[in-house]
Amino acid sequence: FQGGFGSPAANDPMWGYFTAIAGQDGEVDAEELQRCLTQAGFTGSYNPFSLETCRIMIAMLDRDFTGKMGFNEFKELFTALNGWKQNFMMFDQDRSGTVEPHEMSQAINAMGYRISPQALNVIIKRYNKGGRIYFDDYVACCVKLRALTDNFRRRDTMQQGAVSFRYDDFIVCTMSV
Amino acid sequence: FQGGFGSPAANDPMWGYFTAIAGQDGEVDAEELQRCLTQAGFTGSYNPFSLETCRIMIAMLDRDFTGKMGFNEFKELFTALNGWKQNFMMFDQDRSGTVEPHEMSQAINAMGYRISPQALNVIIKRYNKGGRIYFDDYVACCVKLRALTDNFRRRDTMQQGAVSFRYDDFIVCTMSV
Ligand SMILES: [Ca+2]
Ligand SMILES: [Ca+2]
Numbered sequence: 001f002q003g004g005f006g007s008p009a010a011n012d013p014m015w016g017y018f019t020a021i022a023g024q025d026g027e028v029d030a031e032e033l034q035r036c037l038t039q040a041g042f043t044g045s046y047n048p049f050s051l052e053t054c055r056i057m058i059a060m061l062d063r064d065f066t067g068k069m070g071f072n073e074f075k076e077l078f079t080a081l082n083g084w085k086q087n088f089m090m091f092d093q094d095r096s097g098t099v100e101p102h103e104m105s106q107a108i109n110a111m112g113y114r115i116s117p118q119a120l121n122v123i124i125k126r127y128n129k130g131g132r133i134y135f136d137d138y139v140a141c142c143v144k145l146r147a148l149t150d151n152f153r154r155r156d157t158m159q160q161g162a163v164s165f166r167y168d169d170f171i172v173c174t175m176s177v
Numbered sequence: 178f179q180g181g182f183g184s185p186a187a188n189d190p191m192w193g194y195f196t197a198i199a200g201q202d203g204e205v206d207a208e209e210l211q212r213c214l215t216q217a218g219f220t221g222s223y224n225p226f227s228l229e230t231c232r233i234m235i236a237m238l239d240r241d242f243t244g245k246m247g248f249n250e251f252k253e254l255f256t257a258l259n260g261w262k263q264n265f266m267m268f269d270q271d272r273s274g275t276v277e278p279h280e281m282s283q284a285i286n287a288m289g290y291r292i293s294p295q296a297l298n299v300i301i302k303r304y305n306k307g308g309r310i311y312f313d314d315y316v317a318c319c320v321k322l323r324a325l326t327d328n329f330r331r332r333d334t335m336q337q338g339a340v341s342f343r344y345d346d347f348i349v350c351t352m353s354v
């Protein structure tokens with residue numbers, strides 16, 4: 001673990017906040033992240049994030065597979081979370097804490113993903129509860145969609161929109177989130 | 178929806194049980210499945226399944242993407258669940274409700290999956306809590322591993338151990354569970 005006196009991180013206004021949350025090991029795990037997002041009131045009037053969603057948030061950024069986040073990942077996550085929250089609130093106009101399936105498809109389009117009606121249908125079936133999508137599930141969906149898309153693009157070096165996966169690599173890419 | 182008087186399903190001893198759980202729509206959704214598994218005491222001294230795990234159990238078998246299970250899927254799920262439970266209990270010898278990471282790797286091998294140490298590491302990082310794997314997370318892992326492997330194999334028609342995925346198909350395969 002790096003950082004410390006005089007490093008660029010130490011001059012960052014978020015650094016003190018990060019170190020307080022991270023505790024002795026200097027990294028943030030899923031329980032610490034859940035506590036921090038709940039205490040910070042990040043979800044506002046929405047239900048707090050489930051531990052499950054916090055785990056996949058970390059998995060998304062955890063490229064060295066330690067199950068924890070360093071400072072840069074922590075900041076990267078907050079940037080992503082703010083974007084997803086803004087996006088969600090744009091569609092949850094009545095602040096019910098849920099969006100409807102057809103709004104979900106607009107939200108996914110607004111994030112720049114171009115997916116087929118079948119893929120959209122799969123996503124909505126997976127993430128709805130009683131026909132509605134709650135903020136926690138919405139974020140879980142965004143995390144997975146981003147991580148899977150990143151994994152795909154990293155392998156699609158010729159940008160052909162197609163990737164040949166060996167079985168083991170497919171499992172690594174898809175079981176991590 | 179099929180079944181009814183004189184059909185093979187109606188003569189099946191599990192049919193009455195299924196219809197009682199399924200309710201009026203004749204299919205089992207995630208909430209109904211959770212209630213049924215809890216009331217049946219399926220998890221025994223282990224914690225009941227989370228709704229999240231019940232949702233992916235249904236997603237695994239839900240090939241028409243209705244978010245619900247018919248009778249045949251219901252029976253298929255019970256067969257799979259019994260296998261996973263036996264497998265888990267074989268490694269959880271002290272009945273603590275958890276297995277250790279190295280036992281997890283033996284369990285995955287025992288189920289017939291051949292994956293690399295890196296893939297194993299990814300799986301353990303994703304599904305452990307405090308360094309241990311609980312039964313609920315174990316089953317969630319088994320469900321995903323089975324669904325992803327099935328999706329992969331269905332496309333690997335020449336059995337070459339490699340599949341070329343277009344982006345949209347990759348998302349359909351991986352976001353459904
Ligand atoms: Ca920590
Ligand atoms: Ca709403």
Ligand SMILES: [Ca+2]
Pocket residue numbers: 198199200201202203204205206209
């Ligand atoms: Ca039902």
